[in-house]
Structure formats: C-alpha cells, structure tokens
Amino acid sequence: MVPPSWRQVLGVLALLVTLAGGMLVLRAWAVQPSREVELGGLRMRLERAVWMHEPTDHGDAARLPTSEGAPGPGRRRLIVEVTVFNPGRTPLNFEPGELLLSEAARGTVWRPSVGGRGVFTLRPAELLPVTLSFDVPATQGPVRLEWERGTEREALLLTQRPASPGDTEGQPGWPLRVEELPPGREAAGSALFHGRLACTSCHGGLARPEGPRIAPFLGDFARVGATRVAGKSAAQYAYESLLDPDAFIPPECAERQPCTRPTLMPLYGESLSPQEMADLVSYLMSLRGGG
Incomplete structure (x- = not known):
C-alpha cells in the first residue's frame, strides 16, 4: 500500500476543517433568535x-x-x-x-x-x-x-450590553459645570440640532408649540429651561439633560400629556465631543421663542 503524500494529507485536513466550519455555521444559524x-x-x-x-x-x-x-x-x-x-x-x-x-x-x-x-x-x-x-x-x-x-x-x-463609563478605562469624564466646556458656537449647534441629531423629529418644530411631537417643545428653551430645576440655570439644565435625560423628566410633553418615563432620548454624552456638547447648549440657549 502506497502511503499518502503530504499534499493528500493536507487536502484531507482542509476538507475536514471546511466541513467542521460548515457545521458550526449551520449550528449558529439554527440557534439564531426569531423576532x-x-x-x-x-x-x-x-x-x-x-x-x-x-x-x-x-x-x-x-x-x-x-x-x-x-x-x-x-x-x-x-x-x-x-x-x-x-x-x-x-x-x-x-x-x-x-x-x-x-x-x-x-x-x-x-x-x-x-x-x-x-x-x-x-x-x-x-x-x-x-x-x-x-x-x-x-x-x-x-x-x-x-x-x-x-x-x-x-x-x-x-x-451585547454596551459598556458603562465605569467599565471602560481611559474614557474621558465630563466636567461638573457647563462653564467648564469649551466656548460654544451657536451655528454649529444649530447644524447638529437640525442635522445629525434630528432633534425636531421628537421635539417638533421650533415655531409650533402645539405641533406634532413626542417630547417637550424647545422653541423657548432659554426661558423654560431656567425654571425646570431650582438653582440651575437653563444652560446647566440643558447640559445635565444631555448627559442624563432621566435626571429630570419635564411634567408635560405632547398634547399636554405627561412625558414618558424612562425617556427615549439618547445619552448624548456617549456620542458628542465636549466641543459639540458646548455648541448644542449654545444653540439651545438661543431659543427664546419664535423658532
């Protein structure tokens, strides 16, 4: 009997690996969740x-x-x-x-x-x-x-459970006070608000207090924001709300109904840079009614 060549041995091993891989794929597919x-x-x-x-x-x-x-x-x-x-x-x-x-x-x-x-x-x-x-x-x-x-x-x-700030080493912390952020740029904040973040999709149009929305009206945020939490300025309230939307739930949302708890607003501290955060707060502070 002629012993197999090394090429034949490698070919058999490759076939076995392929078959094993195929079985793993089939097994993984079999346990895939169904909605x-x-x-x-x-x-x-x-x-x-x-x-x-x-x-x-x-x-x-x-x-x-x-x-x-x-x-x-x-x-x-x-x-x-x-x-x-x-x-x-x-x-x-x-x-x-x-x-x-x-x-x-x-x-x-x-x-x-x-x-x-x-x-x-x-x-x-x-x-x-x-x-x-x-x-x-x-x-x-x-x-x-x-x-x-x-x-x-x-x-x-x-x-997969997302990492918490406490889980990840080296994650930059946010300052306690809004004044410690970089100087904000209102135009850049407007671009974020109306563009990438699409804030009006939940908060509605800035010139329509009674328009369709599922979150609080923001067209007069600079005035209303200063009344939300005793002892906090509108800018500080905006900053903390962007970091932790559930820290304070406004009492009234669409059609004068209570706001949803927990809020569906994303945690923007995980997606914005300090400069972008400052820009967004700066734009919110420019909203004094009338869009």
Whole structure:
C-alpha cells in the first residue's frame, strides 16, 4: 500500500476543517433568535429593544442625580417592547415574567426589573402590548432575550450590553459645570440640532408649540429651561439633560400629556465631543421663542 503524500494529507485536513466550519455555521444559524415566536398557544413579536444609558456615572468628574426607579450604578437598562397575541379560540394567561435575559458565559439569568409582574388573560384574537425593563451589570459576552413558557423556551434577540463609563478605562469624564466646556458656537449647534441629531423629529418644530411631537417643545428653551430645576440655570439644565435625560423628566410633553418615563432620548454624552456638547447648549440657549 502506497502511503499518502503530504499534499493528500493536507487536502484531507482542509476538507475536514471546511466541513467542521460548515457545521458550526449551520449550528449558529439554527440557534439564531426569531423576532416572532409561538409558545403555549400564544404568539409573541419583538417590536423594539433599546439599551438605555447608565444613569449616574458620567466619568470621574460628574455624578448626576439618579431618577426614581433608574438602574443602579454600573448597570445598563434594556427596554423591551413586545406584543402578545392569542390566535386560538380559548382565553389564555400570560405573565410578563416569562421573559428573561440569559448570558451563556456565566449561565446568568435576569428577570424583568420593571413591568414583569402580574398575570394577563388574553381573549381569542386579543393583542396585548407589553413593555419591560432589564437592569444588567457588566457581562462577559452576548445576552439573549428569551421567552420561557412552561417547559419551552425560544430566543427573540441576541444583543451585547454596551459598556458603562465605569467599565471602560481611559474614557474621558465630563466636567461638573457647563462653564467648564469649551466656548460654544451657536451655528454649529444649530447644524447638529437640525442635522445629525434630528432633534425636531421628537421635539417638533421650533415655531409650533402645539405641533406634532413626542417630547417637550424647545422653541423657548432659554426661558423654560431656567425654571425646570431650582438653582440651575437653563444652560446647566440643558447640559445635565444631555448627559442624563432621566435626571429630570419635564411634567408635560405632547398634547399636554405627561412625558414618558424612562425617556427615549439618547445619552448624548456617549456620542458628542465636549466641543459639540458646548455648541448644542449654545444653540439651545438661543431659543427664546419664535423658532
């Protein structure tokens, strides 16, 4: 029998590696989450999942107030919105606590920190919207949003917890006072407000106080902002709100309704430079009514 050549051996090894890689790909595909699943006679669809900012720590220099019900230091909140539908002919119970987050690296499981209690009975053809919050500490790997109903479990989302300021070494801290920022440029702030940040998509037009919006009107921010928090100037209030939107929730938003808690406003301290922050505050301070 003629022994195989080294080329033949390498060819076989390459084939085995390819096959093994293909199996891994197939296995990974098989466990990919689905945004719509059905368990125990109910159907669930994941509508939205957003990681909110860590509310109290914005670097070594500034620790801003924590709003009531906010996650503790070092934790990030995942806001999850799902709809549950009963496609059957008989009423079925649903518990929001059936949803969970799991981390494979440590085998850790988190249950909802907000909105996970109670039992809802869904009549046939009834649709139930549910909003839940998960407060997650620093993790080693991805986390999965799963629906556990009886002995069955299905995955809806695979996500990675964003790093908190306390998790990342070398992240620059924000100064405590707005006056410590660089001098602001109103024109540059206007470009940010109306362009990249698209602030009017939530806050509405600056010349239309009663126009369509889902967040507070900002057309007269320089005046109203100074009344929001006792002892804080409008500029300081704007600065702290951009760093921590949940520190103070304005009492009135669209159509004179209470503003959403937690706010859907992004944590701009993670996406703006100190100069851009100063520019945006400068522009907000120019808004005194009339657009």
